[in-house]
Amino acid sequence: MKIIMLGAPGAGKGTQAKMIAEKYGVPHISTGDIFRANIKNGTQLGMEAKQYMDQGLLVPDELTVKILLDRVAQDDCQNGYVLDGFPRTIPQAQVLDKALTELGDKIDYAIDVDVPDENIVKRMGGRRACLSCGATYHIEHIPPKAEGICDKCGQELVLRDDDKPETVQNRLNVYHEQTQPLIDFYKEKGVLKTVDGTMDMKDVFAAVMTILG
Ligand code: ADP
Ligand code: AMP
Secondary structure: OEEEEEOOOOOOHHHHHHHHHHHHOOOEEEHHHHHHHHHHOOOHHHHHHHHHHOOOOOOOHHHHHHHHHHHHOOHHHOOOEEEEOOOOOHHHHHHHHHHHHHOOOOOOEEEEEEOOHHHHHHHHHHEEEEOOOOOEEEOOOEOOOOOOEOOOOOOEEEOOHHHOHHHHHHHHHHHHHHHOHHHHHHHHOOOEEEEEOOOOHHHHHHHHHHHHO
């Protein structure tokens, strides 16, 4: 099963993607996580990506597409995957589409997690991320067991640099301009499904399960 998560930054794509991946035993692939791991390890890719990410801008397609295509070519992706944060532009979607078509394959579902901008701004300030294992929490809605510590790996949780209020509005603008058009792209392909992302995360997941069966 090949699934794409669509939605604004902070809509809950990652939260849902991790639950879907666990349920179906397929990898959760987040281009944002891949970039953050590269930043943490001080790679050339990380240094380049950081310049864009810190401003709330998209990392250029030339850098992003290659890492994604390399990742989905790995063995653990043979039975499918959940993409979270990719594609984010029409050219990225076209490249993925072409690569899959060449393999006689296709995306099964593009799930749009729909959340209005005003809810997003509130959510982002409360997001806490573990840069070690990629787990995500919310200080009010989905708190860790011990404040500031990751339940899964015990490392410190941080407010992502790009979750600071001054950057969140830029990211929302970029989303509306460059990423929202993907909703029509996948609607035309007949694979678009929409869930109301303002519900409690368990109810959002129940709606996703109804779609995936
Ligand atoms: P995205 O991957 O779309 O950027 P995340 O999954 O990281 O979004 O979620 C953004 C923030 O909102 C996180 O702090 C997360 O814990 C929280 N969150 C996710 N889903 C819900 C929900 N249904 N209700 C409330 N908060 C949520
Ligand atoms: P995310 O973790 O999905 O919120 O992504 C964090 C940041 O990484 C984004 O704001 C972009 O700067 C960058 N990024 C992640 N995925 C992509 C992508 N598919 N295309 C371009 N930039 C991306």
